[in-house]
Amino acid sequence: MIKDKLSRTPVSQQPLIVKKEEEGGIGSFVEVEINGRKIQVQMGTTILEACRQNNIHIPTLCYHEDLCLAGLCRICVVEIEGMRTLQAACTYPITNKLKIQTTSEKVRKARRHILDLLLSEHYGECYSCHRNGNCELQSLAKEYGVDGYKFGHITERRHTVDRSSYSVIRDMDKCVLCKRCVRTCIDLQEVGVLEATHRGYDTTISTFYDKPLADVICINCGQCINRCPTAALKANDPSDEIWVAIDNPKKHVVIQTAPSPRASIGEEFGLPPGHSMTKQLNTALRWIGFDKVFDTNFTADLTIMEEGTELLNRLKKKLVEGDNNIKLPQFTSCSPGWVKYIEHFYPDYLDYLSTCKSPQQMFGALIKTFYAQENNIAPEDIVTVALMPCSAKKFECNRPEMHSSGFKDVDYGLTTREMAQMIREAGINLPDLEGSGFDDPFGDASGAGLIFGATGGVMEAALRTVYEIVTGREVPFKNLEITPCRGFEGVRQASVKLEGTLPEWNFLEGVDLNFMIAHGTANAKKVMEALVRGELENIHFIEVMACPGGCIGGGGQPIPTSPEIRKKRAEAIYNEDRGLEVRKSHQNPHIKYIYEKFLIDGPCGHISHKLLHTHYVKRGKFIA
Amino acid sequence: MLVSEKHGLTAEIESLAEKYGRTREALLPILQEIQMRHGYISEFAQQEIANFLDIHPVEVYGVVTFYAFLSRKPEGRYIVKLCQTIACDLADKEAIARAIERELNIKFGETTQDTKFTLQYINCMGMCDQGPAMLVNDDVYTHLTPHKAVEIIKSYK
Amino acid sequence: MPIMNDTIQFNVGEHRLALEKALKLTPQDIVMEIREAGLKGRGGAGFPTGTKWLLALSAVAEKKFVICNADEGEPGTFKDRVLLDEYTNLVIDGMTIGGYAIQATEGIIYLRGEYKYLLNKLERFLDEKRENNQLGNNILGTGFNFDIKIRLGSGAYVCGEETALIESLEGHRGEARNRPPFPVNTGFMGYPTIVNNVETFASAAIIISKGADWFKKIGISKSYGTKLVSISGDCKKPGVYEVPFGISIRDLLKMVEADEAKAVQVGGASGQCVPESQFDRKISFEDLSTGGSVMIFNKSRDMLHILKNFMEFFVEESCGQCSPCRIGNKKLLEGIELIEQGKCSYTYLNELIELGKSMQLASKCGLGQSSPNPFISILTNFENEVFSTK
Incomplete structure (x- = not known):
């Protein structure tokens, strides 16, 4: 009952609490009547949930499964017998017998009026909008048979489109003020860039002093985009420039594809969540005109080699050499949203971050060096595109540090949604295609690289390798499935005991390798606060992903998103891993090859430091 | 803003945070005091307040823009708030407004060049039985006539 | 305060012993007396005060709050100003009695910023009450602890809505909450809270002073x-x-x-x-x-002008969170402007009246549920004057 920060934590991130029967929990049912049908529901169920459980459709707009309840768009209103006013179905908890009408005249009229009001304020036309066909306001208009603007329609822009950010574009003229982005930014992610400002009719969603997004402390996670019902938020789309590169015969255009888009892009073509489209996607990319199609999982494997080695080095320096300047736990650094988060909010803790670049950037550096040399292509003629589930990757490839090859290592970060659009534009229906493999030399990757897409995946991949390096044996989990790494609880912690170590790693004999996993920056904050309080002394390695669910829930992924959808996408990835022959990064033959041929001084060696590692910027929180 | 001025403001906000507590409930009292002392709440002050209360600057900004009595830009030392709601409106607040505007040579919504006066309309101030009414800072004036209003303004000059 | 007939219940001198009397009763007795008197909320909504207090009394919590809603912002209302200024004792005693009745220890007066000129006087009065042991620890030797602090509003009509008021007290934008849960269970800082109008507290003190039967005679x-x-x-x-x-x-x-x-x-x-x-x-x-x-x-007044003034007020004072109120009031105001210009069709006028009815039903809080009232009642009752002849 007491107001607690946790209570604003989105449902998807809360640990499941099952109340006992005597506490009015399970077993305590109440009968309600909805549209004349008698229905048993559990105490405290909202009217919306009760209706959904019974296939009664209630329109919603400000409601989102991931977010705390708002009850402010009012489109879901229903009539309850004996009450003077209509009630919002999304927020009204059923605690006693109610008689509910979801389609009475009052309800229909009110909903239609609300819709007409929203439409009157909604700038633009559907056919010139990128959310055409996937817009909740448009769907509502269709559902209610809107065929005109009852209360007029604004014809002039009132806001300028904010295109300052590499990652997120804001068009407030499309905003319906549902505050899903606000609740995402403040509650779900605890970044706090967006808030409702001003009052009354002048209310608007804005940044601090309405500054450009690029100037405030946005981490570019794009979670707001995924939850925007309309086109008020979108990713910064580079596809036009990519088409230009493809059409230019002088340019050698290569694309690397991350694991998560494969697990989700089918949704853009009407498939239910959970279908892996890896091979069809390769074919589609070739049809579109990419010269080479590579697998980001390859550099994910490389990341494991580098990051795993870095961890072992840190452990050795700290435990054997007693070097107190070495920071532990080591945090993963493959999530650019997380990297920017820690740069802003915990700038004094950057030494805890692994210096490894993300797989995307490792790939870019290798393509314009190693690949260019091996294939005799001038690096300036290579255009590298990265298909990513992520909007923050767009910012990442524009970081000035990311020029290790002497060029912009990755030219364009492209989201799953934008890729799907390119595929559609090319007249391709993805599910119809025959599959094909990746191109060499970065074609084959291990299952370890693949599972990077789900929260806990990097940790699992790293453990598969680190354990084996240290002990010479496989990590002791059935089928290599390190179950403590899996699942969706916000912060997870577990340990693996290192026993029977090889002579070189004797100092780790009997050590419990303690690790943590956090996803969503709100959870990252909890971990960081614990670190600041000095409570993580015995933890060695922490994986953090900025997005809820990890990359499969990234800001560039298909819309909509929900806990259920993210679970399905993760399953698709784990299933694919299970079917692969090579499932440990260090066993990927291409990895062995590149360390023999190019990165000849080994993981964390001189060459890899130049190409595959980076440094961070103390950004701080002050908004200039 | 000069660095020394910023330091002064930070210290001031810190002492207010100590006085009202470093929790979100302290936000409005702190904003009100800063408003009262400085006539506005600067961008820098908003960020500092956010810092001390461990909330996001945009949340402070959201609150400042919500309440009519909190302002983001410097205003006159005397803020004249003339009630524009019905009872005062029917009692001819227009005549009062015109008289004050002529006297100060600015329009409502503006501040005099010497930053002494700012003219604002406010919604019902609860003096409906004695309209037209206005506030000069926190002082209430009722039963205004154009002549009386101008005399009141003069007394602050 | 001018009075009418001989129906004086508000009397500065007569109810001085209300608090003393109340503290001799049990909290349950007080709640029952208030219920018996049939006291309804004086802020306008008319919710039975006794029921509200009973719910708060039965709520189990380590802390409870009493909030006096002195954010009197409704155009044309200024009685609370007079009560706070001249009948301070009655209001403060009413709050203390409310605190005792629901077993709260803290009271807050949410005083609208426009009444800041009353602040010093009220603070002095509270000090006096503390000195007289009518506030603070062990009030009048009964072991009951209760104190009151004053918080100022900052110019937002919507904060007169009880949940918006609580949001404001918690340092947020004054945006109404979803109900249920109601403040009597989950109010200020999540604790059970009663929010009552200034006059309601004064009336409660009167009822305790003179008894429900006396109160009900009028x-x-x-x-x-x-x-x-x-x-x-x-x-x-x-x-x-x-x-x-x-x-x-x-x-x-x-x-x-x-x-x-x-x-x-x-x-x-x-x-x-x-x-x-x-x-x-x-x-x-x-x-x-x-x-x-x-x-x-x-008879000389232009009803359309009056209506426009009202609707301008609501467009500015809506908190802006829920769509019917945020956009609806603007549409009603624009409709008035069309009428002024002679451009509003009868069909559109009726559509706006229907919109107003939907706003009354579907808005999130009392502001949006009542802001269409003047539009509907003036255009219905004065259609000839404001519409047909334009």
């Missing part, structure tokens, strides 16, 4: 006691009056010497506009419910 069934009304507009004697519930508009007009009235706005901007033909209607919860505002318009 008024009509379902609306017991007297009501403070703030009368303004076109009359010779504007001001705050104490009247018995059940008084007709006609009698009110006579009392304040309003001879030329053609319309009376009861309940403030968000209330009803009553035309001359309905002047026999009565001030009561059953008929014309009001938080106290009575505004009189004489």
Whole structure:
């Protein structure tokens, strides 16, 4: 009952609490009547949930499964017998017998009026909008048979489109003020860039002093985009420039594809969540005109080699050499949203971050060096595109540090949604295609690289390798499935005991390798606060992903998103891993090859430091 | 803003945070005091307040823009708030407004060049039985006539 | 405060012992007495005070709060100003009694920023009460601890809505919460909280002082006691009056010497506009419910101008979170502008009235649920004047 920060934590991130029967929990049912049908529901169920459980459709707009309840768009209103006013179905908890009408005249009229009001304020036309066909306001208009603007329609822009950010574009003229982005930014992610400002009719969603997004402390996670019902938020789309590169015969255009888009892009073509489209996607990319199609999982494997080695080095320096300047736990650094988060909010803790670049950037550096040399292509003629589930990757490839090859290592970060659009534009229906493999030399990757897409995946991949390096044996989990790494609880912690170590790693004999996993920056904050309080002394390695669910829930992924959808996408990835022959990064033959041929001084060696590692910027929180 | 001025403001906000507590409930009292002392709440002050209360600057900004009595830009030392709601409106607040505007040579919504006066309309101030009414800072004036209003303004000059 | 007939319940001198008397009773006794008196919220919504207190009393929590809603922002209402200024003791005792009744230890007066000029006086009064051991620890030696602090508003009408007020106290934008849960269970900082109007607390003190039976002798069934009304507009004697519930508009007009009235706005901007033909209607919860505002318009007044002033008020004062209120009020205002220009069709006017009805039903809080009232009642009752002849 007491107001607690946790209570604003989105449902998807809360640990499941099952109340006992005597506490009015399970077993305590109440009968309600909805549209004349008698229905048993559990105490405290909202009217919306009760209706959904019974296939009664209630329109919603400000409601989102991931977010705390708002009850402010009012489109879901229903009539309850004996009450003077209509009630919002999304927020009204059923605690006693109610008689509910979801389609009475009052309800229909009110909903239609609300819709007409929203439409009157909604700038633009559907056919010139990128959310055409996937817009909740448009769907509502269709559902209610809107065929005109009852209360007029604004014809002039009132806001300028904010295109300052590499990652997120804001068009407030499309905003319906549902505050899903606000609740995402403040509650779900605890970044706090967006808030409702001003009052009354002048209310608007804005940044601090309405500054450009690029100037405030946005981490570019794009979670707001995924939850925007309309086109008020979108990713910064580079596809036009990519088409230009493809059409230019002088340019050698290569694309690397991350694991998560494969697990989700089918949704853009009407498939239910959970279908892996890896091979069809390769074919589609070739049809579109990419010269080479590579697998980001390859550099994910490389990341494991580098990051795993870095961890072992840190452990050795700290435990054997007693070097107190070495920071532990080591945090993963493959999530650019997380990297920017820690740069802003915990700038004094950057030494805890692994210096490894993300797989995307490792790939870019290798393509314009190693690949260019091996294939005799001038690096300036290579255009590298990265298909990513992520909007923050767009910012990442524009970081000035990311020029290790002497060029912009990755030219364009492209989201799953934008890729799907390119595929559609090319007249391709993805599910119809025959599959094909990746191109060499970065074609084959291990299952370890693949599972990077789900929260806990990097940790699992790293453990598969680190354990084996240290002990010479496989990590002791059935089928290599390190179950403590899996699942969706916000912060997870577990340990693996290192026993029977090889002579070189004797100092780790009997050590419990303690690790943590956090996803969503709100959870990252909890971990960081614990670190600041000095409570993580015995933890060695922490994986953090900025997005809820990890990359499969990234800001560039298909819309909509929900806990259920993210679970399905993760399953698709784990299933694919299970079917692969090579499932440990260090066993990927291409990895062995590149360390023999190019990165000849080994993981964390001189060459890899130049190409595959980076440094961070103390950004701080002050908004200039 | 000069660095020394910023330091002064930070210290001031810190002492207010100590006085009202470093929790979100302290936000409005702190904003009100800063408003009262400085006539506005600067961008820098908003960020500092956010810092001390461990909330996001945009949340402070959201609150400042919500309440009519909190302002983001410097205003006159005397803020004249003339009630524009019905009872005062029917009692001819227009005549009062015109008289004050002529006297100060600015329009409502503006501040005099010497930053002494700012003219604002406010919604019902609860003096409906004695309209037209206005506030000069926190002082209430009722039963205004154009002549009386101008005399009141003069007394602050 | 001018009074009418001999129906004085508000009396500075008479109820001095209310607090002492209350602390000799049990909290349950107090709640029952208030329920017995049939006291309903004086802020305008008319929720039974005893029920509210009973719910808060039965809520189990380590802490509870009493909040006095002194954010009197409804246009045409100023009775709380007078109560706070001249009947301070009654209000503070009422709050303390409320605190004892629900077993709270902290009270907060949310004073609107416009009344800041009362702040020092109120603070001094609270100090005096503390010195007299009528506030603070071990009040009057009964072991009951209760203290009151004052928080200022900052110019937002919507904060008169109880959950918006709580949000404001918690340092947020004054945006109404979803209900349920109600403040009596989950209020300020998540603790059980009663939010009552200034006059309600004063009335509660009166009831404890003189008993429910005495209180019920005045008024009509379902609306017991007297009501403070703030009368303004076109009359010779504007001001705050104490009247018995059940008084007709006609009698009110006579009392304040309003001879030329053609319309009376009861309940403030968000209330009803009553035309001359309905002047026999009565001030009561059953008929014309009001938080106290009575505004009189004489025959020279332009009703459309008045309506426009109201709607401009709501467009500015809506908190802006829920769509019916945020956009709806703007559409109603634009409709008025169309009428002014002679460009509003009859069909569109009816559509706007229907929109107003939907706003009344679907808005999130009382502001949006009542802001269409003047639009609907003025355009219905004065259609000929404001529409047909334009």
